[in-house]
Amino acid sequence: MSKIKYIGRTTDFKGKTLWEIVGNLKDFGVGRVIARSMFERYPEPCFMRILKVQALPNEDPRKVRVTVEKTFRGRTLPRPTEICSTSYKADYKLIPKSEEEQYCKITSAMQERILPSTIDFPPLLKEFIVEETGNQNPVLNIHFKERLNKYCRIAKEGETPNVKVTMGLGTPASPKLYENVKL
Amino acid sequence: MLRHVVGQSARILDTNLVCASTNLQFVRWRRKPRWLPVAKSKRFLVPERKPQDSDERLELLRLHNNYRTQLRSVTSYLMKEAEVNRKTSTADHLVLTPEQEEAEFQKCVAENEAWNAKIAQEREARLQKEAAEREAYVARKLEEARIKQEEERERIEEIVRLEKERSRSYITKENLDAAIDHALANPVDHNFAIDLQGNIYRGRDAGPSKPGEKSAEQAALTSGS
Numbered sequence: 001m002s003k004i005k006y007i008g009r010t011t012d013f014k015g016k017t018l019w020e021i022v023g024n025l026k027d028f029g030v031g032r033v034i035a036r037s038m039f040e041r042y043p044e045p046c047f048m049r050i051l052k053v054q055a056l057p058n059e060d061p062r063k064v065r066v067t068v069e070k071t072f073r074g075r076t077l078p079r080p081t082e083i084c085s086t087s088y089k090a091d092y093k094l095i096p097k098s099e100e101e102q103y104c105k106i107t108s109a110m111q112e113r114i115l116p117s118t119i120d121f122p123p124l125l126k127e128f129i130v131e132e133t134g135n136q137n138p139v140l141n142i143h144f145k146e147r148l149n150k151y152c153r154i155a156k157e158g159e160t161p162n163v164k165v166t167m168g169l170g171t172p173a174s175p176k177l178y179e180n181v182k183l
Numbered sequence: 184m185l186r187h188v189v190g191q192s193a194r195i196l197d198t199n200l201v202c203a204s205t206n207l208q209f210v211r212w213r214r215k216p217r218w219l220p221v222a223k224s225k226r227f228l229v230p231e232r233k234p235q236d237s238d239e240r241l242e243l244l245r246l247h248n249n250y251r252t253q254l255r256s257v258t259s260y261l262m263k264e265a266e267v268n269r270k271t272s273t274a275d276h277l278v279l280t281p282e283q284e285e286a287e288f289q290k291c292v293a294e295n296e297a298w299n300a301k302i303a304q305e306r307e308a309r310l311q312k313e314a315a316e317r318e319a320y321v322a323r324k325l326e327e328a329r330i331k332q333e334e335e336r337e338r339i340e341e342i343v344r345l346e347k348e349r350s351r352s353y354i355t356k357e358n359l360d361a362a363i364d365h366a367l368a369n370p371v372d373h374n375f376a377i378d379l380q381g382n383i384y385r386g387r388d389a390g391p392s393k394p395g396e397k398s399a400e401q402a403a404l405t406s407g408s
Contacts, residue, residue: 005227006227006229007226007227007229008229009229009230010229010230010231010232115252119252119253119256121257122253122257125257140256140257140260141256141259141260142252142256143252143255143256143258143259165249165252165253166249167253169246170245170246170249172242172245173238173241173242173244173245174238174239174241174242176238177238177239177242
């Protein structure tokens with residue numbers, strides 16, 4: 001038994017590249033479940049079910065194009081996702097068939113984040129706008145880009161946002177850090 | 184970083200404390216140069232990850248998210264304002280009624296035509312002048328060429344004339360025998376030498392002249408002088 005010696009930098013990845021997994025499976029593992037070790041830090045289950053596998057030319061032997069049905073933090077995305085540019089990462093693991101049912105049981109799901117539609121202006125800019133327009137309470141529309149994989153949206157009319165975005169410091173996530181500070 | 188110079192200088196340091204400050208030297212390149220490989224002692228070293236405080240991480244994440252949202256919101260607001268300003272402001276262009284615009288256009292057209300007419304006139308004059316100059320140039324060149332050709336023909340005719348004159352003394356098939364006879368009858372001896380006084384010393388056919396003895400010509404020359 002040879003002794004294992006690690007060389008180089010530490011890594012957060014743990015597992016194999018996607019090709020190392022699907023290349024060894026019957027029918028390239030279509031129907032099997034894979035998971036990223038990196039996503040195991042979340043309390044909700046994250047896994048991917050393989051729908052289609054396309055091999056690539058041997059220019060980059062670590063890569064493969066795989067279409068998966070992705071479940072991220074307990075929420076299954078509405079559309080299949082294609083993994084290609086991240087397939088080289090040695091962070092994938094195959095879930096054995098016997099454990100699939102247990103692993104894919106969605107017990108809890110990520111809560112949808114609702115952002116406020118408007119926030120305050122920065123104080124000086126607000127002064128300028130009040131002086132220019134005479135409007136005493138100008139409001140700034142929040143910047144938000146719609147994305148399919150974002151589980152986040154802007155609050156509709158009459159809805160209360162569950163994420164607080166303020167122009168100031170806001171409510172600390174860890175009040176412990178501000179114990180002796182006057183806010 | 185400072186380092187004491189060891190050995191010889193150290194002994195001097197002991198004996199002569201006055202020059203102690205001069206025996207210090209600076210070592211500027213303490214680190215391993217970039218082009219050297221990893222040190223043998225460090226080859227299998229896997230640096231340890233320092234764990235981040237989770238409270239701190241969460242708070243920083245929240246602050247960064249907050250900050251990015253604020254910044255992008257303000258940026259997009261200012262960009263929209265600038266766009267609206269650009270569209271509505273008349274600072275960079277004049278606003279005219281269609282009649283004024285038409286009048287302005289007609290004025291521009293008239294001015295442009297006037298310019299064009301003026302430039303056309305200038306161009307006409309210039310082209311005429313250029314054509315005249317060109318004509319004169321061509322005529323001059325033609326005359327020069329004619330003179331040169333005539334001179335050339337005269338030169339060639341002179342050569343032909345001289346050659347014809349010389350051809351009278353040529354040796355042809357007809358007078359070849361006569362020429363040979365003449366040459367045999369009158370051998371020419373070029374084997375002679377002349378000294379500074381003009382004395383001719385005959386060589387081969389007459390035989391080298393013995394010292395004290397003078398050839399016929401020499402005698403004639405000396406007697407003549």
